[in-house]
Amino acid sequence: MVAAAQQGSFTAAARAVGVTQSAITKSIAELERQLGYMIFHRTSRGALLTDEGRAFVDRATRLLADAKELLREHASHDDAFAGVLRVGVCPASLEWQVVEPLIALLARHPKLCFDVSGASFERMAQQLRNGDVDVVVGFEDAFAERPDFKREPLTAAPTILFARKDHPILRRSPQGAADIARYPFVAPTDSRPYGARIRNIFESQGVDAQSSIHTVDYFPLVKRIVATSDAISVVATAYTQTAAFKRAFAAIETEQPPVARLCVAVRARWEPKPAVRAFIGACRVSFSPEAHQRAG
Numbered sequence: 410m411v412a413a414a415q416q417g418s419f420t421a422a423a424r425a426v427g428v429t430q431s432a433i434t435k436s437i438a439e440l441e442r443q444l445g446y447m448i449f450h451r452t453s454r455g456a457l458l459t460d461e462g463r464a465f466v467d468r469a470t471r472l473l474a475d476a477k478e479l480l481r482e483h484a485s486h487d488d489a490f491a492g493v494l495r496v497g498v499c500p501a502s503l504e505w506q507v508v509e510p511l512i513a514l515l516a517r518h519p520k521l522c523f524d525v526s527g528a529s530f531e532r533m534a535q536q537l538r539n540g541d542v543d544v545v546v547g548f549e550d551a552f553a554e555r556p557d558f559k560r561e562p563l564t565a566a567p568t569i570l571f572a573r574k575d576h577p578i579l580r581r582s583p584q585g586a587a588d589i590a591r592y593p594f595v596a597p598t599d600s601r602p603y604g605a606r607i608r609n610i611f612e613s614q615g616v617d618a619q620s621s622i623h624t625v626d627y628f629p630l631v632k633r634i635v636a637t638s639d640a641i642s643v644v645a646t647a648y649t650q651t652a653a654f655k656r657a658f659a660a661i662e663t664e665q666p667p668v669a670r671l672c673v674a675v676r677a678r679w680e681p682k683p684a685v686r687a688f689i690g691a692c693r694v695s696f697s698p699e700a701h702q703r704a705g
């Protein structure tokens with residue numbers, strides 16, 4: 410089935426794995442019968458994955474990769490860190506936070522390969538639950554009520570609201586909920602800690618939050634929206650000290666600046682593999698107060 414998806418046809422898959430086409434066709438038909446849905450659209454040009462089939466094949470491919478890695482680990486005890494470490498980040502706009510831990514980890518374990526992906530919290534939580542990723546970096550508040558995950562607190566991530574330099578909201582200081590609710594808002598995520606807090610700002614002022622809030626988890630796009638409209642958004646406080654920020658944007662002094670805390674999360678019932686434990690250790694070092702003082 411995986412070979413058919415990779416090769417694009419049952420005939421090519423049969424050649425790749427060294428069996429007959431009829432054997433491939435029969436096994437896939439039996440699998441589809443067990444699943445209750447079609448994995449492939451059969452066409453004159455080959456086999457195309459259905460939407461459900463694509464999700465199934467993606468999962469099966471990862472499981473096969475895990476099996477190969479497990480066999481490799483048992484075959485050779487030379488390096489327990491040789492293999493793939495799958496790191497998730499939610500929201501994806503936090504990906505920059507894992508740069509230093511990953512670089513430090515690679516320096517110590519050069520045979521380690523990374524597979525880094527970003528997504529919304531709900532999607533990344535599902536991937537972690539399914540074993541599609543090994544470890545996730547995200548906001549602690551989002552993971553707090555999920556008992557199937559074990560989390561390691563990292564550090565507070567101070568943030569601040571910002572707008573373009575000539576935004577009318579900057580004429581007042583500090584700005585309260587009534588001021589913020591007058592303008593569109595670009596949120597990095599609709600989950601905790603920002604989702605409910607931002608919605609409450611608008612709802613407390615009698616403004617329809619659904620028609621006022623964009624959810625954009627791609628910071629270059631967030632910056633363009635803020636720079637070219639009356640929208641405001643949230644940004645890491647550290648970024649406000651950069652020349653790029655100061656050229657186009659200004660911080661908004663709110664009465665209650667938003668504060669978030671980062672964490673690293675794993676599945677509670679699975680023992681993390683050595684590479685995951687090493688990544689968590691690298692995160693602790695990277696996010697330690699001493700590291701922030703050196704960076705400052």
